[in-house]
Amino acid sequence: MLNWIVGFTILIVKLGVVLLVLLLLAAYLVWLERKFLARLQIRYGPNRAGKFGLLQPIADTIKMLTKEDIVPAAADRFIFLLAPAVVATTALMMFAVVPFGSHLTLWGRQIPLVITDLNVGLLYVFALSSLGVYGVAMGGWASNSKYSLLGGIRGAAQMISYELALGLSLVPVVMLAGSFSIVDIVNAQAKYPFIIVQPFAFVIFMISAMAESKRIPFDLPEAENELGAGYHTEYSGIRFGLFFLGEYVHLQILGALVAVLFLGGWRGPILPPPVWLFMKMIFVALIMIWVRGTLPRLRYDQLMALGWKVLIPLALVNIMVTGAILLI
Amino acid sequence: MNDAVEAVKALAIGFATTFKHLFRKPITEEYPEYKRPLPARSRARIILTRDPDGAERCVACYLCSAVCPVSCISMQSAENEDGRRYAQWFRINFARCIYCGLCEEACPTSAIQLTPEFENCENDILALVYEKKNLLVDHQGKDKEYNYYKYAGVATEVGKKGEHVKEERPVNIKSNLP
Amino acid sequence: MPTIIIDDREIEVAPGTKVIEAAEQLGIMIPRFCYHPALGSVGACRVCAVKFLQGPFKGVQMSCMVDAQDDMVVSTTDKEAVAFRKYVIECLMLHHPHDCPVCDAGGHCLLQDMTVSGGHGIRRYLGKKRTYPDQYLGPLIQHEMNRCIHCYRCSRFYQDFGGYHDLGAMQSANQTYFGRFEEGILESPFSGNLIDICPTGVYTDKPSRYFGRRWDYERSPSLCINCSLGCQTVVSCRYRKVVRQEARLSESVNGHFICDRGRYGFFYNSLAQRPRSCIVDDQTTSVDQALAAVKQKLETFADKDRAQAVACAGSTRNSLETLAMVKHVCQTNRWQPPAYFEDAAATYKLKSAISRLEPDLTVSLREIESADFIAVLGADPLNEAPMLALALRQAQRKGATVAVFDPRPIFLPFEFKHLPANLDMIQTDLGALLNAALEPAALKKLDGSAREFYASLATVKQISAARQAEIVALAELLKASQRPIIVCGTEMVRRQTPALAADYALLMQAAGKSVGLFYVMPGANGFAAGLLADEDVSVETLIAGIEKGSIKMLILVESNPLWQFPDRHRLEQALQQLEVLVVMDYINSEVAQKADIFLPTTTLYETGGVYVNQEGRAQGVKPAYQGGIPIAQTGHGDHPPRVYGTEIPGAEPQAAWQLLAHLIGTGQPLTAEDLRAEIWQWLAKIDSGFKALPCVADIQPQGARFFQAPHAAERFLRERPIGGADNDGQLEVMAVEMTFGTEELSADSACLKALAGSPVIFMYSSDAKQLNLTDGDRVSVELNGGAVEARLQVTANMAAGMLIIPRHKDLDWQKMNTDKTFVHKDQIRKLKD
Numbered sequence A: 001m002l003n004w005i006v007g008f009t010i011l012i013v014k015l016g017v018v019l020l021v022l023l024l025l026a027a028y029l030v031w032l033e034r035k036f037l038a039r040l041q042i043r044y045g046p047n048r049a050g051k052f053g054l055l056q057p058i059a060d061t062i063k064m065l066t067k068e069d070i071v072p073a074a075a076d077r078f079i080f081l082l083a084p085a086v087v088a089t090t091a092l093m094m095f096a097v098v099p100f101g102s103h104l105t106l107w108g109r110q111i112p113l114v115i116t117d118l119n120v121g122l123l124y125v126f127a128l129s130s131l132g133v134y135g136v137a138m139g140g141w142a143s144n145s146k147y148s149l150l151g152g153i154r155g156a157a158q159m160i161s162y163e164l165a166l167g168l169s170l171v172p173v174v175m176l177a178g179s180f181s182i183v184d185i186v187n188a189q190a191k192y193p194f195i196i197v198q199p200f201a202f203v204i205f206m207i208s209a210m211a212e213s214k215r216i217p218f219d220l221p222e223a224e225n226e227l228g229a230g231y232h233t234e235y236s237g238i239r240f241g242l243f244f245l246g247e248y249v250h251l252q253i254l255g256a257l258v259a260v261l262f263l264g265g266w267r268g269p270i271l272p273p274p275v276w277l278f279m280k281m282i283f284v285a286l287i288m289i290w291v292r293g294t295l296p297r298l299r300y301d302q303l304m305a306l307g308w309k310v311l312i313p314l315a316l317v318n319i320m321v322t323g324a325i326l327l328i
Numbered sequence B: 001m002n003d004a005v006e007a008v009k010a011l012a013i014g015f016a017t018t019f020k021h022l023f024r025k026p027i028t029e030e031y032p033e034y035k036r037p038l039p040a041r042s043r044a045r046i047i048l049t050r051d052p053d054g055a056e057r058c059v060a061c062y063l064c065s066a067v068c069p070v071s072c073i074s075m076q077s078a079e080n081e082d083g084r085r086y087a088q089w090f091r092i093n094f095a096r097c098i099y100c101g102l103c104e105e106a107c108p109t110s111a112i113q114l115t116p117e118f119e120n121c122e123n124d125i126l127a128l129v130y131e132k133k134n135l136l137v138d139h140q141g142k143d144k145e146y147n148y149y150k151y152a153g154v155a156t157e158v159g160k161k162g163e164h165v166k167e168e169r170p171v172n173i174k175s176n177l178p
Numbered sequence C: 001m002p003t004i005i006i007d008d009r010e011i012e013v014a015p016g017t018k019v020i021e022a023a024e025q026l027g028i029m030i031p032r033f034c035y036h037p038a039l040g041s042v043g044a045c046r047v048c049a050v051k052f053l054q055g056p057f058k059g060v061q062m063s064c065m066v067d068a069q070d071d072m073v074v075s076t077t078d079k080e081a082v083a084f085r086k087y088v089i090e091c092l093m094l095h096h097p098h099d100c101p102v103c104d105a106g107g108h109c110l111l112q113d114m115t116v117s118g119g120h121g122i123r124r125y126l127g128k129k130r131t132y133p134d135q136y137l138g139p140l141i142q143h144e145m146n147r148c149i150h151c152y153r154c155s156r157f158y159q160d161f162g163g164y165h166d167l168g169a170m171q172s173a174n175q176t177y178f179g180r181f182e183e184g185i186l187e188s189p190f191s192g193n194l195i196d197i198c199p200t201g202v203y204t205d206k207p208s209r210y211f212g213r214r215w216d217y218e219r220s221p222s223l224c225i226n227c228s229l230g231c232q233t234v235v236s237c238r239y240r241k242v243v244r245q246e247a248r249l250s251e252s253v254n255g256h257f258i259c260d261r262g263r264y265g266f267f268y269n270s271l272a273q274r275p276r277s278c279i280v281d282d283q284t285t286s287v288d289q290a291l292a293a294v295k296q297k298l299e300t301f302a303d304k305d306r307a308q309a310v311a312c313a314g315s316t317r318n319s320l321e322t323l324a325m326v327k328h329v330c331q332t333n334r335w336q337p338p339a340y341f342e343d344a345a346a347t348y349k350l351k352s353a354i355s356r357l358e359p360d361l362t363v364s365l366r367e368i369e370s371a372d373f374i375a376v377l378g379a380d381p382l383n384e385a386p387m388l389a390l391a392l393r394q395a396q397r398k399g400a401t402v403a404v405f406d407p408r409p410i411f412l413p414f415e416f417k418h419l420p421a422n423l424d425m426i427q428t429d430l431g432a433l434l435n436a437a438l439e440p441a442a443l444k445k446l447d448g449s450a451r452e453f454y455a456s457l458a459t460v461k462q463i464s465a466a467r468q469a470e471i472v473a474l475a476e477l478l479k480a481s482q483r484p485i486i487v488c489g490t491e492m493v494r495r496q497t498p499a500l501a502a503d504y505a506l507l508m509q510a511a512g513k514s515v516g517l518f519y520v521m522p523g524a525n526g527f528a529a530g531l532l533a534d535e536d537v538s539v540e541t542l543i544a545g546i547e548k549g550s551i552k553m554l555i556l557v558e559s560n561p562l563w564q565f566p567d568r569h570r571l572e573q574a575l576q577q578l579e580v581l582v583v584m585d586y587i588n589s590e591v592a593q594k595a596d597i598f599l600p601t602t603t604l605y606e607t608g609g610v611y612v613n614q615e616g617r618a619q620g621v622k623p624a625y626q627g628g629i630p631i632a633q634t635g636h637g638d639h640p641p642r643v644y645g646t647e648i649p650g651a652e653p654q655a656a657w658q659l660l661a662h663l664i665g666t667g668q669p670l671t672a673e674d675l676r677a678e679i680w681q682w683l684a685k686i687d688s689g690f691k692a693l694p695c696v697a698d699i700q701p702q703g704a705r706f707f708q709a710p711h712a713a714e715r716f717l718r719e720r721p722i723g724g725a726d727n728d729g730q731l732e733v734m735a736v737e738m739t740f741g742t743e744e745l746s747a748d749s750a751c752l753k754a755l756a757g758s759p760v761i762f763m764y765s766s767d768a769k770q771l772n773l774t775d776g777d778r779v780s781v782e783l784n785g786g787a788v789e790a791r792l793q794v795t796a797n798m799a800a801g802m803l804i805i806p807r808h809k810d811l812d813w814q815k816m817n818t819d820k821t822f823v824h825k826d827q828i829r830k831l832k833d
Ligand code: SF4
Pocket: B064, B067, B068, B069, B070, B071, B072, B073, B092, B096, B097, B098, B099, B100, B101, B102, B103, B104
C-alpha cells in the first residue's frame, strides 16, 4: 500500500516537473525560433520585452490569456471548443514515453527518468500523433469557414501521408534495437548513436517530422497567404494559444524523438543526462528553424509527391537494406 | 541524377546563405531610438493647408470624402461672408484611414495633403477622430503656389468677376456693342 | 408608323418622334443639352449629333431636330459623330469657369457628365474666358451666369412653357445673357424648375446652397402635400435633415415640373422649433407616459354616455392612415364622429364633388393639357393649386380657350377670359354659356332629365348686359370644342357649386362632347377626408358642442384650427372651455402650445404615408430618412456631436396613427406594417369608397386612381343654378388663399416669406370709387370680431360687391363669421398713413 502511494506520488511529481518543463520550453522555443529566424534573416527578432526579448513569451501568454475568446456564430460549438484541446493534449501525452535519463536514486528508491516505459512506446507515439490529426480536422471543420475547412483537409491529408514515411523510417531503428520500447532503443545506442548507421532513416524521419508538425516548408494547412491561418483561422485567445502550444510541444517531441532514436538520447559525457537530452532537442529544433528560414513552402502536389513517391519508397528500400545487412 | 545533384547544390547554397546571415549584423533600424527621415511625399497624418494668402484652401467640395475608400472623411460645406465656400466642420477618422492618399489626389485645391508624420497613435480611439481645428495648419504643405479662388469664376474677396486669372471683363448686358 | 434602325437595332415609333427620342426608347441616351422632353428641340447646342448612314439624307445631323422616318439607319457611335460631339463639348467648355468644386451642380451636372463621357479632359484653349455679371433673382435661386452654355432651356421654360416674361435671353452672339432686365425676385412661382432644367450650374438652389452633393443625399421618391394636386417629387435628405425637394417625372400628375410652394414647402420638417418631446401639463415626458396621461383622462369618459363628451379632429394634411385611424378611434370608443374640415359646408361640398367623379368624367392634371376649352369655376388656379395654372398654360399654348368664372382678381400667366362675378352668379354665367353653346343638333340628343336641366339654365338674355357679348363669344368657341374640361373649386364656392359643375359636364357629355371634370380641393388629403367625413360634422360643430358643454375633451390630430378658422375669438373661447385638450402634431402650431397634453408625431418624410389627390389618385410615400433631430442641431457648431451610439436623438415621435392605435384597447402593440394592414382592412370594411384601394406595397410610384364614383341613376336633378341674391349693397368678404404664405406647412419655410408679399385687401374699382377710396389707401374693415387693417388694392379684375382678403400671415383676418360674412360700406374706413 505504502509502496503504491509513494509510487503514485513520484509519478505525479514527475508528471508535474515534465509538464512544467515542457510548457516552459514550448514558450521559450517560440522565443528561440523568433530570435534564430530573425538572425537568419539579418533581423533582431523580439528585443523589447526584457533583455533580448526574453520576457516576450510571457507577454504573449498574458496577451493570449486576456484576449477575447470568440466562437463564431455558425461554428459547431462543441467540436470547435474541443479541437484545440485535442491537439494540445495529444502532443503533451506523447512525451510520456520519452526517457530523459536512465534513473535517479532517491532515498534508496530507483526512479526511472521516464514517465512510463511502455514496451510499445514507439507505437504509442504514432498512435497519439495520429490522434492529433483529429484536432486539426475537427478545428477546420467546426469553424464553418472555408479557409478553416481547406486547412483542416490539407492538414489531415498531409499528416496521414507523412505518418507512413515517419513510421517506415523508424522500422530499421526498431530492427536494430529489437524493441518498441523507447527506453530500450536508447539503451541500444549505448555504443554509438543510430544516426551513424541509419543516416537515410534519419533524413527521412527529419523531413517527415517537419511535415508532421506542419512546419515550413510543409505548412500548407495554415498557409497564410492562401488560407488566412488555415484550420485555426477562426480561433482567438487561449484557444488559439492551445493550437500554438500543441505545435511547439510537437516540435519538442519530435526533437526529443530524433534525439532519442538517432542521437543517443540522454547519453553523453560529463553533463547530466537530462541536459544532454535537452541540448540535443534544441539542436534538432535549431535545424528545423534553419530549414524554415531557408526553404519556401512546397506546392501541394510537390508535398504529396515528396511523401508518396520519394520518402516512402526510400524508407522501404532502407528497411530492406537494413534487413539484409542484419541478416548477413 | 544530374537533377538531384543540382537540387542538392541549390539546397546547399540556400542553407549556406542563411547560415552566413547568422554572423552578419542585423540591418534593422531600431525605432524609436533611430527615426529615419521620411521622404516628403510619404503618406501619413493628413493636414488641411492654407493658400499663400493664408486663407483656408479647402472649399468643402466633398470630392475627398467621395473618393475615400473607407469613408472616413465627413464634412459640412457652407458659405462665409465673402462668398467663399468653406468647410463648416471637417472630420477625419484616423482610426479608419488607410493612408491611401486618394483624397489628396482628388482634391482640386491642394488643400488636403498627407504628411510624413505618422506617430499619431492613441489608446482612446475617439482621440483619433480629428476635427477641422486639429487638421488645419498654417502653411501650404507641398504645394506652395496654388490659390484656387484665383482661377475659379466665382466672385470672392480674392477676385470679382473678370478679375481672376485669364478672364475678360464681364459682359455689359445693357449694351449690344461687341 | 416609321421604323428606324439606330445602332443596328430596329424600333417602330409614333410619327413625329425625333430620332433622339426614338433612341431613348431603345435605351440609348444620346447626349443633349437643349433638347428636353417638355420643351422640345431647338437645335441650339449641337451636342446630340449622330450620323445618318442611310435614308432620306446622310451625314452628321442633330438627332433632336430630325423626325424618325422609314429607312433611316443611324449610328450614334460613328467616329465622325463622336468626334463632332467631342469638339462641340470642347467649344462649349471654352469659357466655362473652373468652378466645379464650388458649384452646387457638381455631381449631378449634365455638362460634367457630357464633358467626361465625351472625352474632353484637357483644356487646349489658352485664351481669356468671357465672364458675366450675376443677378439677384430672389431667395430661391442663385445665379452664376459664367457657367452658361447657351442651350436656351431656361428661357424656353420660363417664357414659352411657363408664360412669365421677366427672365430670358438678352444681348447677342458670344455675349448672350440669360437673366432679368433688372435684378429682382423672379415673378414666376415655378422658377425653381430652372434649377432642375438648366444642364449646368447657372441656376442653383439657394436654400440648400453649398450644403452637400447629390451623391451624399439620401434621395427617395416623395410627394408634395402643400396642395390637393399631389405633385410627385424627389426628396433629398442628409444628416437627418430634409435638404431639397425636386420634381419627379409623373405622366399623370405634374409632368416634369413642380411649383415653388411645393419645392420649398418642406422646411417645417427640420425646424429647430419642431416639437420632439411629449408635454403633459408643461412637463416634458416620454411617449409612454404621455399616452398614459391621455388614457387616464379618457377614463373619466369611459362609460357609454360620457364617451360622447370626447371629440377628435383630423385635418386634410393627415395621411390616409391617420385619417382612417382618427375615425376608427372615434367609432370604437363611441366618441363624437371625427371632424376633418373647419366648416360643415366643406364636408358637404367635398362629398358632392367626390360622388360626381365618375370614371368617364374624371381627368388628371396632365390630361388638362390636351383640352381645347377649359371653364374654371370658382377656383383660383395659381393660388389654390399652382401647378394647375401651368397645366392650363400648356392647354392654352396648344390653342385652348381658358375662361375663369370667379369673383377673385385672378391672374394666370397667359391670355385667358376672366368673367368675374360674385359667388352666386358664377354658376349662372357658366350655365348661360352652356345654354348658348349647345347647338340645336346637340340638343336633340338630350334625353328627359338632361333636357329638363338644360331648360333650367339661364339664357344669355337673363345675365347682365355687359357680360352678354363675352358669353356669346365664348359660346362660339365652346361650340367648336371637342374636349372641354370644367375645373371647379370646392373651397370658396357655394354648397351647390361642385355638384352643378358636374351637372354641366354631364350636360355637355349628353350633347356629345368628350368632357372632363376636375376639382380642386382643400388640403393634400381633402379627397380622403371627404370620403371618410361624416356629413355635417366639422370643427364648427365641435365648437358648438363645446359651447353647449356637451364636449369636454378634444383631441386634435395634426390639426390646427387656429391657423385659418374664420372666427378666431370664438374658437379660442371654446378651447378654453375644454377640460382636456390633447394635440398631436409635428409642427409647433399655436394650438399645440395651448395643449394640456402634447404628443409629437412624425412627418411624411419620416414615416411615409398615403395621400389621395383631388382626382382620387392614391399616392404612397416611403420614409425618406430615419427621423431624428438634424445633426446640425445636436452638434456643437463647428463639429457634429462626438458621442457615439446607435440611438437616434429625437427619433422618439411616432406617426399619429401609431399613437392613436394605443387609444384603442387592443392591448397588443402592433408593428407599423401590421397596423397599416389592419387600417386597410378596416377601410375596406366600412363602406366608404375605399374598396378598391390597393394596399400600400402595391401603390406604384405613379400612384393609382382607385376611386370610381358609381353612375348616378338620376342625373342633373341634384342642384339648380341660383340667381344672384340681393346683398343690400353690402360687400361679401372672402378670405382667400395665396400661392405663398397661406398654406400652413409651406408658411414655415423662411425662404418663401419674401414671396408672400405684404398684406392687402382687394376691392372692385367702382366699389372703391363709391367709397372714395383709391389704390394704395390704408383701410380698416370693421368685421364682426374687430377691425382688419391693410392696404387697399383696387382692381377692375374682380367681381363687384366683394371684398377679397388674402389670408396673409401678418394680417389679423380671423374675425369673420363662420358662415358668409358681409360688411356694410360704412364699415370700411380709410386710415391715415
Ligand atoms: S488617405 Fe485614403 S483612407 Fe485616408 S482619408 Fe484619404 S482617401 Fe481616405
